[in-house]
Amino acid sequence: MTLRVLTVDDSRTILAMLHHTLSNAGFEVLQAEDGKQGLDMLKAQDVDVVITDINMPVMDGIEFIKNVRATGQHNSLPILILTTETSQDKRDQGKAAGGTGWIVKPFDPEKLISVIHRVVH
Amino acid sequence: MSDLDDFKATYFDECSELLTELEEQFAVIEEGERGADRLNAVFRAIHSIKGGAGAFGFSALVGFAHAYETLLDYVRDGRVELTDDVVVLCIRANDIVADHVNAAQSGEALPVDYGAEEKARFDALARGETGGDDDADADGEMMDDFDIDFTPVMVNLGGSMAEGEAPVEDVFESAPMAAAEGQWEIRFTPHRALYARANDPLLLFRELAALGTMSVRAVLGDVPPLSDFEPFAVYCSWEITLVSPGLSEVSIREVFEFVDGDCDIIIAQAGMVPSLADIGFDISEAPAPAVADAEPDLSSLLALTEEEVANPQEPVAPLADFIPEPPAGPVGAQDSFEEAPVLSFAALAEEIMPAAPPPAPKPPVAKAAPAAGGGESEEGGGRSVGVQSIRVDLDKVDRVVNMVGELVITQSMLTQQMDETLRARYTELVRGLEVLAQTTRGLQDSVMAIRAQPVKSVFSRMPRLVRELATKTSKKIKLETIGENTEIDKTVIEQLSDPLTHMIRNSADHGIEIPEKRLASGKSETGTIRLSAEQAGGNILIIVEDDGGGINRERVLQVARDKGVVAPDVNPTDEQIDQLIFAPGFSTASEVSDISGRGVGMDVVLSNIKKIGGSVHVRSWTGKGTRMTLRLPLTLAVLDVMLVKVGDSPYVVPLSSIVETMQCSRASFERVPSGGRVLQVRGEYVQVIDLGQRFGLATQVQETDQFVVLCETEGSQKVALVVDDIIGQQQVVIKSLEENFERVEGIAGGTILGDGNVALIVDVQGLRTTHLHQNAA
Secondary structure (H helix, E strand, O other): OOOEEEEEOOOHHHHHHHHHHHHHOOOEEEEEOOHHHHHHHHHHOOOOEEEEEOOOOOOOHHHHHHHHHHOOOOOOOOEEEEEOOOOHHHHHHHHHHOOOEEEEOOOOHHHHHHHHHHHOO | OHHHHHHHHHHHHHHHHHHHHHHHHHHHHHOOOOOHHHHHHHHHHHHHHHHHHHHHOOHHHHHHHHHHHHHHHHHHOOOOOOOHHHHHHHHHHHHHHHHHHHHHHHOOOOOOOOOHHHHHHHHHHHOOOOOOOOOHHHHHHHHHHHHHHOOOOOOOOOOOOOHHHHHHHHHHHOOOOOOOOOEEEEEEEEOHHHHHOOOOHHHHHHHHHOOOEEEEEEEOOOOOOHHHOOOOOOOOEEEEEEEOOOOOHHHHHHHOHHHOOOEEEEEEEEOOEOOHHHHOOOHHHOHHHHHHHHHHHHHHHHHHHHHHHHOOOOOOHHHHHHOOOOOHHHHHHHOOOOOOOOOOHHHHHHHHHHHOOOOOOOOHHHHHHHHHHHHHHHHHHHHHOOOOOOOOOHHHHHHHHHHHHHHHHHHHHHHHHOOHHHHHHOHHHHHHHHHHHHHHHHHHHHHHHHHEEEOHHHHOOHHHHHHHHHHHHOOOEEEEEEOOOOEEEHHHHHHHHHHHHHHHHHHHHHHOOOHHHHHHOOOOOOEEEEEEEEEEOOEEEEEEEEOOOOOOHHHHHHHHHHOOOOOOOOOOOHHHHHHHHHOOOOOOHHHOOOOOOOOOOHHHHHHHHHHOOOEEEEEEEOOOEEEEEEEEEOOOOOEEEEEEEEOOEEEEEEHHHEEEEEEHHHOOEEEOOOOOEEEEEOOEEEEEEEHHHHOOOOOOOOHHHOEEEEEEOHHHOEEEEEEOEEEEEEEEOOEOHHHHOOOOOOEEEEEEOOOOOEEEEEOHHHHHHHHHHHHHO
16 A cells, blocks of 8 residues: 655745655655645645755744644654654654654665654554 | 765756745844844754755764754753854854855865864853853864764665665674574563554564464454443564574564553563563463453454454444454463463564454555545545646756747738838738737746846845955945845846946945944944845846945045046046046055955956846945946846947947837037037936947938937936937847957947847946946046
């Protein structure tokens, strides 16, 4: 079964790289440029895992995760936080909001895939 | 690798947008507006630039951007005050980031310490020092932090590990905690938060199982009597035995990385510690007795559930989902601890599954619902959300624009071929052609709108230029921009940057005075250059205005005379003198500085602008300032023209410059002493240029049968062109004469008409200027 990943990032570069890496690994990739778009897409489609940036315009990643969890529809949806912050605070904020795990940018393709498999059945 | 190149191209595109955004944000921040939104936008821009840079291994850029970002973060949360000094530093930092991006793009290396001074100041500020010039050794602490903190890893899109990656694994393997025995006991007690964040014990076990041979026992001792049972509380924990030679605690902890803080983890090496009790495990909660206690409860729970299920009014349905199988849990748990049954991973999965769900409001149901409900709307609904724009390769748009251009020509050719006889005969065809003309026009407008871009992309490069010029000239200069959302064809925009740069250099260098002089003449110390764009009919006006000293006409005239640009006996008007700065060969050499005088004068501006069908006009007020106006066509693709005949040749006059036409027989010409003619139009005297005479074409047409085309040039100056006949109006595609032949005075370019004939495009402004010189000579 093809797993569907929703990628949320305001950087086209990162979205493009995620798309490349994930589709090469056999995932179906959806893209959103901010949290608001991400939420809208989740309303319309079912996804298996979400990868989201934190710093985004309109709705940032933290708000996005909170909103996703608040819907009550996606309690078991793994949400991975994309962050360049190796410092703990962004990660903690993301986790507190309901994030499942995180991926540190710049990501290695294999690492990215393995992290996804860590949180997806 | 081509994929990587694609990503890089995307990245540099994105960088240029982000850098533009930075300029814009700081233009407003500089004005004093320092809202959180702006700071967030600035932070995001730098953050994104850094993120991409990391992916491509642009480490110098990453290093600088990281330091800058840290400062911005501090500013954002108020730890560092955003004083004017900090704003100036940030603006400088933007320039440095831009230079780093450019260097990365071109592959050139910047000096190793490029931006080091600014970086040191970021650190000083972040440490709470306001100064920062005096601590050369400030590089220390934070700098080192960055190096440790942020090590860019080159992305290898080929799929194989990046080179630096393998050793990381080694580090873990060889960690000092590694145990020779390799048998570990793990006690794992998830909290509710673990489930709330969509982490799943089963997945953790799967990962652990990959590390070695594993056995897992569910501990259900904490399950309370039914009276105290909370449906969403977490009662289950697990004991795990993991055997693998050389397995380190670090590797095990890594598995639990994401759930750190959301569970209790006790990891102990078997043999090194006698029992879990010794490492602080509360033996009073030891599983064996607890399980014994729990079992009756569970049985009663089970029994009760069956009862309740039989009686569906009671809201216990969720329990029924997981209760039927739990006996497997207690069985395992009962045997637990001393004699753990070793389960295969597959068996484990089956066993854990029913036990795991109870705590979380876990939801095969929740997941299935949207799948079923949302499935239908998926195709349509999902894609329509949030997609308001698409990115199209510029080449494709250009191709469409060119094809539409050809279509327009073909259409006008068809119209032209319809002579009166045909028109009378085929009325339907004529109507069809009219509709075609209209539709073609509409199509052309729509296509041009696709390629139109706000002038912002050019304007945004100017603040930096002005800053640098101000520094170099020791002047204080402020740049104001107006109308930056005005849209022009992309091809025009591309040609705009150089002329605009020249004009602004000229204003900063020659226009704006030094602060002392400004103060002495009662002006504010800071000079202003105003850059504005507006649409006027079929043209875009780009205006560069300064409040400097104005053009030094005496000097300009002197230089022009010395260089033979103006004959000694001619006394041009002030306005004509102002225009002289654009005259070919004119450059106030004695004033050449390293700013304006870079080997090219303002005449280059003029010729560049002419090349794209535009014109330049300058107006100056002594002591008050200078205004230079660029008039540009909205598009380069197609020009609306009036087709006229001079001698036997067709000429075209841009429609945008034509005010009116009249028959010569009705015009009132007057001779002037110099031998030329002027035309009186509603009380105004207008210079007359006979195109036949001007271009040396013999004409058989009686003067009374000729026509006058009244044109308006820059600065509302009018000029009357005398032509032999007016043929009609049409659209043409401009072809450069300079590229295909050479520059001709009075001619702006050539075009191919619908019937295949070549016609020259009259350069009205140029004619007027050269006429002045000719008369002078």
